[in-house]
Amino acid sequence: MTYIFTVSPDFSPEYLSGWFVFNTWLQKALDCRFHLELMEDFQRLHRAIAADKIDLIYANPYDAALLVREKGFTALAKPQGIADEVVIAVAANSMAMAVEDLPPGVRVASTDDPDVHLIGMILLEPAGLHKENVRLEIAGNYVLVAKKLLQGECEVGIFLARAFDELSRPVRSQLKVLVRSDIQVIHHALMAGPRLIDKIDALTSALVKLAQEPKGQALLAQLGFTGWGKVAPEEVEFMIDLMDTLAYSPAA
Amino acid sequence: MLADMNPAWVTGDFQEKVIKLYGLGVRRVLVVDEEVPYPDGRLIVSRTDLTGVITHVNRSFVEMSGYAEEELIGAPHSILRHPDMPKAAFRDLWDTIQRGQIWQGHVKNLRKDGRYYWVKATVIPNVRCGRIIGYTSVRRKPDRRKVEECKMLYAQMRAKEQLDCL
Ligand SMILES: Cc1cc2nc3c(=O)[nH]c(=O)nc-3n(C[C@H](O)[C@H](O)[C@H](O)COP(=O)(O)O)c2cc1C
Numbered sequence: 456m457t458y459i460f461t462v463s464p465d466f467s468p469e470y471l472s473g474w475f476v477f478n479t480w481l482q483k484a485l486d487c488r489f490h491l492e493l494m495e496d497f498q499r500l501h502r503a504i505a506a507d508k509i510d511l512i513y514a515n516p517y518d519a520a521l522l523v524r525e526k527g528f529t530a531l532a533k534p535q536g537i538a539d540e541v542v543i544a545v546a547a548n549s550m551a552m553a554v555e556d557l558p559p560g561v562r563v564a565s566t567d568d569p570d571v572h573l574i575g576m577i578l579l580e581p582a583g584l585h586k587e588n589v590r591l592e593i594a595g596n597y598v599l600v601a602k603k604l605l606q607g608e609c610e611v612g613i614f615l616a617r618a619f620d621e622l623s624r625p626v627r628s629q630l631k632v633l634v635r636s637d638i639q640v641i642h643h644a645l646m647a648g649p650r651l652i653d654k655i656d657a658l659t660s661a662l663v664k665l666a667q668e669p670k671g672q673a674l675l676a677q678l679g680f681t682g683w684g685k686v687a688p689e690e691v692e693f694m695i696d697l698m699d700t701l702a703y704s705p706a707a
Numbered sequence: 708m709l710a711d712m713n714p715a716w717v718t719g720d721f722q723e724k725v726i727k728l729y730g731l732g733v734r735r736v737l738v739v740d741e742e743v744p745y746p747d748g749r750l751i752v753s754r755t756d757l758t759g760v761i762t763h764v765n766r767s768f769v770e771m772s773g774y775a776e777e778e779l780i781g782a783p784h785s786i787l788r789h790p791d792m793p794k795a796a797f798r799d800l801w802d803t804i805q806r807g808q809i810w811q812g813h814v815k816n817l818r819k820d821g822r823y824y825w826v827k828a829t830v831i832p833n834v835r836c837g838r839i840i841g842y843t844s845v846r847r848k849p850d851r852r853k854v855e856e857c858k859m860l861y862a863q864m865r866a867k868e869q870l871d872c873l
Contacts, residue, residue, distance in 0.1 A: 696831050
């Protein structure tokens with residue numbers, strides 16, 4: 456049979472070809488067929504998950520709860536050294552020096568990356584801001600979030616920290632960071648669905664050894680990290696609990 | 708058991724108070740009237756067993772509490788209990804999480820050095836294979852206006868609790 460592999464739609468386009476190379480490596484490592492099917496957005500991804508079409512996914516932490524608790528997925532590995540951290544930034548000439556200076560009604564530029572948006576909104580909470588009293592503008596990527604700030608269409612932007620740091624120097628120099636998260640434990644993970652259950656051990660050991668393979672480092676670099684690290688099941692359960700506390704908002 | 712606070716831990720003027728802890732008896736605490744601001748961008752995380760004994764803390768927790776990790780693991784979570792917090796808040800917390808639900812509220816915590824810090828806490832039951840095996844609390848930086856509201860509210864609740872004790 457052919458297994459369906461997908462990558463959470465928040466991956467950066469510069470790694471697109473890397474994921475195809477990874478898919479080829481997967482097939483060789485496990486000696487079976489994988490088809491890399493990329494979803495345009497999270498809605499499509501969630502429909503595919505609901506219909507049990509996905510066997511392997513590089514998942515956003517936001518989707519981990521659904522995958523593990525409702526769809527019986529197992530986390531195999533996480534990218535080494537890259538946690539999902541968030542930057543809140545304004546235009547360099549903004550009067551705001553801290554999140555607390557942002558008034559209700561402020562225009563917030565964000566993306567549909569679910570974990571980054573969630574953490575970003577939590578970083579805005581000390582200013583009394585929440586989804587009912589900000590004006591949200593969703594941009595297609597982080598360069599466009601920056602653009603909205605520079606063009607004055609929005610007063611504050613929510614960035615994946617890594618994407619913020621990769622903005623060009625001239626763009627970054629026109630922005631001011633108000634806060635950068637330091638959470639350390641929220642990360643993407645490669646997760647396998649129930650149809651792959653008897654391949655989990657083989658897959659996990661191949662993943663953690665990939666960095667030592669002759670072309671392993673080059674392959675990993677094309678994905679934007681340096682290795683796959685093992686994840687204990689409880690580590691993922693812990694991250695899910697943590698995401699659940701962040702997503703919780705009492706019916707006011 | 709929870710050791711009393713030691714004056715050697717505390718710098719500056721302090722007041723001595725005695726708090727009654729559930730199932731643990733009394734603890735002498737030393738309170739300094741100085742707030743330590745919540746660190747920007749951090750989440751303060753801890754986990755407990757079913758009885759509220761700490762089983763895990765993250766780096767931000769250790770830094771903010773002033774205790775060493777070894778002092779925290781195995782200690783009851785009331786090691787951070789500040790005398791200005793009303794009992795009823797924690798009763799509500801425990802009632803909620805033991806029902807399997809999520810509790811959220813603002814808490815004033817007592818550091819080892821007697822100073823305090825305010826957090827917005829969310830406590831969630833850890834459900835594994837259908838059973839609650841422990842609890843996780845994740846704190847974030849609170850909105851100051853909410854803290855001011857809580858100061859008033861908690862002072863009133865404490866006053867009422869003290870009257871009820873007479
Ligand atoms: C996961 C978890 C986290 C807690 N965190 C705190 C805390 O940060 N500060 C605190 O005073 N109590 C905290 N509590 C509540 C304490 O267990 C305790 O109920 C409280 O300090 C009051 O003490 P008492 O129950 O002995 O009256 C927490 C409980 C749980 C289950």
